[in-house]
Amino acid sequence: MTAFHDAALAWLVGLVALPAVGFAESPPAFELKLDIDQDGKMDRARVTQELGAPADLYIYLVTGEEKLDSSRRPDFVRKGLTEDRVLDLETKGKGWLAITSCFGCGASKSTEETMTIVYRRGQFLVGGYSRSWDWNQQTSDGVKTTLGGCDINYLTGVSIVSKDLEGGKPIKGKFKPVPLKAWSSDRRPKACDF
Template sequence: MKIRIHHAALTLTVALATTPALGGDKPAFELALDIDQDGTMDRAVVMQDDGAPADLYIYLATEKPDPSRKPDFVKKALTEDRILDLEAKGKGSLAITSCFGCGAIKSTEDTLIIVHRRGQFMVGGYRRYWDWNTHKSDGTVETTVGDCDINYLTGKGKASKDLEDGKPVKGSFKPVPLKDWSYEKRPEACDF
């Protein structure tokens, strides 16, 4: 129930946040934030055609993206899932939320937290929620729900399955350079 309400709220947010960017004809999300914490606003732009992977562009020290200016950082194919939202978090971090299924019988929602540390864009955190229903041959439905929350900056994480309270995940986690990130690098605790 909690997950479905969350999906509905994010769907409304997406409808309000979609704006064209960079003079292109693709749907985009834009967000101004001070990601490198230098006192000057930066801009994050996500471009995604229907059914295509999402690309992330980061422009440092710019109030408004200029179509002729090259971005300071580009991550192609950040995710193949549909982007729902961009959000500025504390200490200059950027949260990018995407979904697969988006509230359907089989759905997941992922949030990637991006930070800028020591001159490099890093994955500072990763959260995942899932609500997965499998129809079995005997006519029953097997439901798997759960979530994980990994903080690469503190090295800690927690995960829960079947609506139990989250439990600490064994191991320690280190920030991953964003240029090297892929969803195959997510911790095992975030698989179901």
Template sequence: MRTAFRIALVLLAMPAIPTIAAAATKNEVLYQTSLDIDRDGNSDKAALVLVGPGRTDFHELTRDRYGLSENERVDLYIYLGKGGENADLRQKPDFIKQQVADPERVPWVQPLEVSKSGSLLISAAHQWGASHDWTEILTVIYRNGEPVVAGFTMGWSWNSLLADDTFETREGECDVNFMTGKGTLTKDVDKPQPIKVVFKPVKLTDWTSANIPKACDSWQSQDDG
């Protein structure tokens, strides 16, 4: 009994052991692309990195989109001057933005793209093929040595079942240019209407879903005509 009591005391004095879930967390490159994001004439690498417990079917799910599971998030890594290489997570990136897509709003992450002007486009969607779905796109550029959100675009589709058992589809788009400070809201086939707010660029490090203009979520109140 004394021996058992001593063992118990030793165990109580030991530091807490990390949980299995925390120990199993790992990073994997989900999508990557090359671009000259800082406009210095050298190719850079941007990568979306999946952070979570890991999936055995990971590589089978990433071709067109990836649905984040519970306890997973996606971070943005930027490696300056390394656009000709695959992203190597053993190397420290020049920039990291944790949870670049809000899994509560848009859990379906899509491949990175580069705009015609050379900006980085980060896309994620709410649902696929559902009655109410939307896609959000962040336009990211470099200013004063760091990434900033230069634009936000949100496109949506709202399908409603009518009394005669037919469906009515309503679509729209909210588009904000943080560099010019202007934005527009389009509902159905109407002409784009200006959003009466003056916008300012947001550092990517500071970006959260709280920065999304309220007008971009107004489409969810479909009774406003």
């Protein structure tokens, strides 16, 4: 009977350990191949995010088409890129990486953001930022709905904002690319707040 209990205990310990091993080997939330530094060789971007935690961005230069070696160190890391839930990772043309995230994700209070990342003069930059919002608040008179959005191209300086159902209007001010390592929601223009 003791041998049976020892075997059962070993089996249970092994069973409990399996999810931890499986979790450690789980694939990233998003992974994309692109030529972000525009040198003619494929690079790789990876975003990981635990449930309810900030998203982390890893960029590996010159990875080619081979499977990424788990021991390889990334060429660029940006921890806590966004607090919101990442929805998509895509390339927008040559050398552009777009990361879309949301808060509320379609609920009565929600926002969606897309950050476009480029590589210029040896550094990763935020080359574009857009944000839209649909915010419903209970008031004593019913529900107050706030709609709007902003779109900033930091590379060209062109930017627009729209509030409620009005058409887009240019945002006053000058906009230059922001180093990705220095980006935070505090860096977005006030026009993108509601």
